[in-house]
Amino acid sequence: MAEPELPPELLIVEDDETFARTLQRSFERRGYRVRVASDPAQLDALLSQRRPTHAVVDLKLGTSSGLPCVQQLHALDPAMPIVVLTGYASIATAVEAIKLGAQHYLVKPSTTDDIEAAFGRTTADPEVAIAARAATPKTREWETINETLAATGFNISETARRLGMHRRTLARKLEKRPVK
Known part of the structure; x- marks a missing residue:
């Protein structure tokens, strides 16, 4: 007799409690066993208990970056689908997330459907629309500053x-959103 298939183990690394709880409930309704860590220290504790099959990692965890979490999860299991979510999208962080082992990089707000679809995609799509999501003026400004x-x-x-701006103005902008 065949062993019953175990439900997928999802680890969510997200510091926004409300968003994490919403994701957790939504994925549990889809049959996932879900655990949530709000910072890298909690991630270590959870990984010592059970190994996830899937992971969702927020790029910005309070004052920390989620990229070391991506690297740690990828080192644990290189085949694990890891999706990075961010409200601070930039080309530089997208490239680094993928290099460190993320399978996909999604901009918030992303739905459970978006994340689950990203888990299922194993190949790149050369036909993806270039302007699928219009960037806000603030996002464009931030990307220009970074570049x-x-x-x-x-x-x-x-x-x-x-950039044609006063040095102090740029310094104030960088204080609000430091470059990592």
Whole structure:
């Protein structure tokens, strides 16, 4: 007689309790066994108990980055589907997340359907629409700041000059959303 198939084990690493609880309930209704960690320390504790089959990791965990969590999960099981969620999307963090082992990188708000579909996609889609989601003016501004910072070797004065803004204005913007 065949062994009954175990439900998928989902680990959610998310510091927003309300969003984490919503995701947890939604995935539990779909048959997943779900555990939630709100920071890297809780992740370590949960991984010592059981090994997940799937993971959802928020890119920004309070003042920490979720990228080390992605790296740790990928090292634990390179075949594990890992989806990174973020409200702070940038090309640089998307590239790093994929390099560290994430299977997909989704911008918030993303639904359970979006995440589950990302778990199921194992190949890239060369036909994906380039402008599938319009960026907000703030997102465009932030991406331009990041690109210019990188192009100037993170020289704030030169970046401000190239962007046509006062150096102090740029410094204030960077204080609100530091570049990692």
